Amino acid sequence: MxxxxxxxxxxxxxxxxxxxxxxxxxxxxxxxxxxxxxxxxxxxxxxxxxxxxxxxxxxxxxxxxxxxxxxxxxxxxxWAKPKPTRRGQDIVIQELMANSLGHDDLGKYVKDEDGTSVLSHVAWAETTRNLLGELPGGDAEMMLKSAVRATLPVEFRTLVEDKSVKTWETYLKAVEDVQLDRIT
The missing domain is CATH 1.10.1200 (Non-ribosomal Peptide Synthetase Peptidyl Carrier Protein; Chain A)
Structure with missing residues (x-):
C-alpha cells in the first residue's frame, strides 16, 4: 500500500x-x-x-x-477566503490587441502556454481564448471581433472560414483548424 x-x-x-x-x-x-x-x-x-x-x-x-x-x-x-481578482477590462483588451501574429511567424512552431510545440496560429488562438475568458461575459456579442481579427496577417485571415461564425469558440476553432499546407 x-x-x-x-x-x-x-x-x-x-x-x-x-x-x-x-x-x-x-x-x-x-x-x-x-x-x-x-x-x-x-x-x-x-x-x-x-x-x-x-x-x-x-x-x-x-x-x-x-x-x-x-x-x-x-x-x-x-483566515477569510481570498476574493477572486480580475484584471481590468482595459488591460485585457490591450493584451488582446498586442497578441498579434506577424506574417513571418506564419507556419512556424512555437511553445504554447503549456510548453507544447504548436503552430503559431494555434498558440495565438489559445492566448486569445484565455484573454477573452478574462473579460466579463467573454465578449459573447463578439464586439471585439474585427479588432482581434486585425491582429492576424491579411493573407492568413483569408484562410479562416468565418463567414457564419457566431461565437468566439467557433471562430478560434476555425483559426486552429487552418492546416500548415494551406499556410505554405
Missing amino acids: APNKTTELFRGNGTAEKAHTWLRNLELTWKWDAEEKEKLYRFEKGLHPGSQAEEWLEALDAKEKADWKSLMVAFENK
Missing part, C-alpha cells in the same frame, strides 16, 4: 490565500469519504507545533472545533 500524501505543516502567519492553499492541499491527502473524526485529527496534526495556528486552535471554544463544519466557519473567520 502506498503511503498517504503529505502536506507542509501550517503555521498561520502567512496570507489568507496561503491558509486556504494549505487547507486545500491537506484535504487532498484524505480519501474522498473521510470520516469527520479523521478530518479533525488530520487538521490538528497539520498545524505546526507552537505556531500561531496551533495557538488559535487551542483557544477555540469546544463548540467551534466539535465538528468539521464549525471548524471551517472558525477557520474562515480567522
Whole structure:
C-alpha cells in the first residue's frame, strides 16, 4: 500500500490565500469519504507545533472545533477566503490587441502556454481564448471581433472560414483548424 500524501505543516502567519492553499492541499491527502473524526485529527496534526495556528486552535471554544463544519466557519473567520481578482477590462483588451501574429511567424512552431510545440496560429488562438475568458461575459456579442481579427496577417485571415461564425469558440476553432499546407 502506498503511503498517504503529505502536506507542509501550517503555521498561520502567512496570507489568507496561503491558509486556504494549505487547507486545500491537506484535504487532498484524505480519501474522498473521510470520516469527520479523521478530518479533525488530520487538521490538528497539520498545524505546526507552537505556531500561531496551533495557538488559535487551542483557544477555540469546544463548540467551534466539535465538528468539521464549525471548524471551517472558525477557520474562515480567522483566515477569510481570498476574493477572486480580475484584471481590468482595459488591460485585457490591450493584451488582446498586442497578441498579434506577424506574417513571418506564419507556419512556424512555437511553445504554447503549456510548453507544447504548436503552430503559431494555434498558440495565438489559445492566448486569445484565455484573454477573452478574462473579460466579463467573454465578449459573447463578439464586439471585439474585427479588432482581434486585425491582429492576424491579411493573407492568413483569408484562410479562416468565418463567414457564419457566431461565437468566439467557433471562430478560434476555425483559426486552429487552418492546416500548415494551406499556410505554405
